[in-house]
Amino acid sequence: MANPAQYDFTHKHAVVTGGAAGIGEACTARLVAGGATVSMWDRDEKALTAALSKFGDRVQAVHVDVSDEQSVAAAMKSTLGFSQNIDILVNSAGITGPNVSLIDYPIEEWDRVFAINLRGTFLTCHAIAPIMKNALDGKGYGRIVNIASIAGKEGNPNASAYSASKAAVIGLTKSLGKELALTGVRVNCVTPAAVKTGMFDQMTQTHIDFMLSKIPMNRFGEIQEIANLIAWLSSDECSFSTGAVFDISGGRGTY
Template sequence: MTPRFEGRAAIVTGGASGIGYETARRLTEEGANVAIWDLDDAKVADAAGAIGGRTDGVAIDITDHEAVEAATRRAIDMFGQIDILVCSAGITGPNLTTWDYPVEDWAQVFDVNVHGLFYCNRAVAPHMMHRKYGRIVNIASIAGKEGNPNAPAYSASKAAVIALTKSLGKELARTGVTVNAITPAAVKTAMFSQMTQQHIDYMLSKIPMNRFGTVEENAALICWLASEECSFSTGSVFDISGGRATY
């Protein structure tokens, strides 16, 4: 495999499991230095150890903007630069109707999926602008386009990720920094433990390929978006939904 990321440095949030872990692993395999950001200290250490290479594991709550800024400075100090940011950290929240949805759960989903992602984009963008190069990939969801019933907070938060991506992509369009999002259909990861079986069955029923996506398929798309090859797409949304997406 061509070492597309030789000499590059990346941050992957939610990098201790799921799509984030597979993306961090592949970036490292292709030559990048990678900082894995995730909430659980033990899982971060395990992930960094398993991936190997020059991988830095950082236990961080991305809903704390000061912690995000400190971790960004740490990555710059360690690697000398940040070329790639992949924002994969997220939560689903409970599966309930909008009128039954607890206010505290709504706030928590937005704190992680929107505010935390915003803090990460905000912290890294000025550094990339200064270097006149960067790749930001935000993980949204097909739910952000279509709205899944009984997942109002998750759907609304992922719609916000799409809009933020488009806004920031336009702001950085002449700087050498691209900002794109992917919108996966359901991928069988640890996040499934946050969902009801009824909701999992609903998501599968909507996918024409009649299967869930894999973390490897998502990481392949993310890594292309994070590469120099992806130079004329920004503020864009790339579907990876097994045929579910209609626009």
């Protein structure tokens, strides 16, 4: 892959949920390369420790469960002790849930998928959007990028909770983007097709094969490709897009 475009994130501070692995870690790396400081929010302490060793003192590791309101509040306190401003929020934390039909779906697993994928996105936006809205003496500045999924637009069989939760993330993004449209805060989401990350460990091989069969390019997306798009959406150059959905699906997206 060619060298990605560079964006200037000097003096910017970002929160990246799920920031210690997969797409989140790639986003952390892109932001740091552009001059940002980053608070990686993640519930995997081992991954946080490993990621922290790569990025040094420009990055803060924050152990957090994004689905828990008190945990998010504690993470906010820690983050604002590291940086007085939060300019960028990338919501990358998520789980797939089991690959079973809806009629066989365990209710507790359904709730867990929604708790992390949707409630987690709501809680982080709920906590951080007011800071962005009030930035620059009330004029507002910020970039929020929520990671949804092409499954949220099309619905994958045997992935009803994941598909429904990501559809809800799209709706949340559109709503919040409109609410903040007259401020300097831009809110967008990306809808990747399957990208080979640690989340594949949560899926059956049958489901992985199904997802590949739906991609006209006949390959999975690469983590860096998703991070490149998110870097632009996190930058000052993304100025006239808000409440928008950006497909990155190898041709799978049809609307």
